[in-house]
Amino acid sequence: MEHARTTADPAQRRRSLRFSSLPEPVRLEDTVEEWPAVAHDARSGAYDPDWWLIRMGGL
Structure with a gap:
């Protein structure tokens, strides 16, 4: 036996x-x-984009 939903509460409609x-x-x-x-x-x-490379010994 199935129940047909006729009305839903407002919170259920928002969800x-x-x-x-x-x-x-x-x-x-x-x-x-x-x-x-x-x-x-x-x-x-004195902006140097490679500063980190020089500082970390990469060159």
Whole structure:
């Protein structure tokens, strides 16, 4: 014997509307944020992008 639902409480209606579909897909480009590794020192003008390589003995 099956019961037919005639009415649902308001909370159940909100849940079914909220979870009835999947969210919009997120693009990979929107998940990555790029920042420079070393901030530019405008006062001394001594910005060296390879500083870490020299400091760590890579050269």
